[in-house]
Amino acid sequence: MTGKLDGRRIVITGAASGMGRAIAVLFSQEGAALALLDRNEEGVKAVAASLSARAYGCDVADRQMVNQVVEAAGMELAGLDGVINAAGILDITPFGDLDPDSWDRMIGVNLNGPFNVTKAALPFLRQADQATIVTIASVSALMPMPGTTGYSASKAGAAMFTKCLAMDLGPNIRANSICPGVIKTEMTRFLWENPEHTARATERVALKRLGETEDVARAALFFSTEDSGFTTGTELPVDGGFSWR
Ligand SMILES: NC(=O)c1ccc[n+]([C@@H]2O[C@H](COP(=O)([O-])OP(=O)(O)OC[C@H]3O[C@@H](n4cnc5c(N)ncnc54)[C@H](O)[C@@H]3O)[C@@H](O)[C@H]2O)c1
Incomplete structure (x- = not known):
């Protein structure tokens, strides 16, 4: 590896699990100091132990908990240069049957989560060079x-939230979104474990395969280094050619 993240401290x-874990592995190989958060405390501790990273059990929807944990992470790493908002949940249910509590949870985790974490990290990010x-x-x-309805609204909100961050926080802080297509993780196991679903999902994308977590991790690396130094406020599909049609 090339040490592209040497000296950078990233939450x-x-x-x-899934993309967050793959990003942690790649970022650690590239030299970053990492604070890993997940509501699955045991799971995140296991990932962190294999990477010599710091681990925190944390529900990103719980603002008070996030404030405490991100502050502790920033103090332990003596600053923060970056944030990756990867925690998320999915409920696919037609609107008529969607439980309002499930709507609230998706907004709480997928939209309020990035707000809570970014807000708590901001005092540290403002001290960083780039x-x-x-x-x-x-x-x-x-x-x-x-x-x-719930998942898409939460994710469209998160993408626009990130675009607006780019406007408000430049020039020293850049903010970008990644828009993955179907990536093989726990979240989509119900799909890729079923050969019929897999065939249908791969057939409709130009690259004729499902995504791997590493596909997304490489895009996250691009957005977390000077390789993307003149890019902010964008939404990058990493979807094999799914979303253009
Ligand atoms: N897998 C896909 O095809 C796909 C496609 C597009 C977007 N995404 C998004 O990618 C991100 C990563 O998902 P994944 O596919 O790797 O799923 P995953 O289920 O493998 O990992 C999600 C992780 O988020 C954690 N998490 C969930 N709720 C949390 C909370 N309230 N606080 C803290 N941690 C929490 C889970 O414990 C888990 O470790 C999510 O935001 C998801 O919505 C996934």
């Missing part, structure tokens, strides 16, 4: 899909 949410914020949104932020 990653949702780091016990800080970066990356939000894992979704192709659901870009296009309607059946049964995703």
Whole structure:
């Protein structure tokens, strides 16, 4: 690896699993000092132990808890240069059947979560030379899909939240979103474990495969280094060519 993140201190949410974990692995290989947050405390501690990173059990929807944890992380790392908002939840249910509590939870985790974490990290990010914020949104932020009123609204909100951060926090803080298509993680296990669903999902994308967590981790690396130094307020689909049609 190339040490692209040497000297950078980065908070990653949702780091016990899937994309958050893959981002933690790649960022650690690239030399970053990491604070990993997840509501799955045991899981995030296991990931952190293998990377010599710091781990915190934390529900990103709980503002008070986030404030305490992010402050502790910033103090332990003696500052923060970046945030990755990867924690998220998904409920695919047609609107007529969608439980209002589930709507509240998706907004709480997928939209309020990035707000809570970014707000708590801001005093540290402002002290950094060139800080970066990356939000894992979704192709659901870009296009309607059946049964995703809550998820898509939360992700479109998170993407626009991130775009507005770019306006408010430049020039020293950049903020970008990644919009993954179907990536093979726990969240989509119900889909990729079913050969019929997998065939349908791969057939409709130009690159004829489902995404791997590493596909997203490399995009997060791009947005967290000077390789993307003139890029802010964007939404990058990492979807094999899913969202253009
Ligand atoms: N997998 C996909 O196809 C896909 C596509 C587009 C976007 N996304 C988004 O990517 C992000 C990562 O998802 P993934 O696919 O890696 O899923 P995943 O389920 O493997 O990982 C999500 C992680 O977030 C954590 N988490 C959930 N709620 C939390 C909370 N309230 N506080 C702290 N941590 C919490 C979970 O414990 C888990 O470790 C999510 O925001 C998801 O919405 C996923």
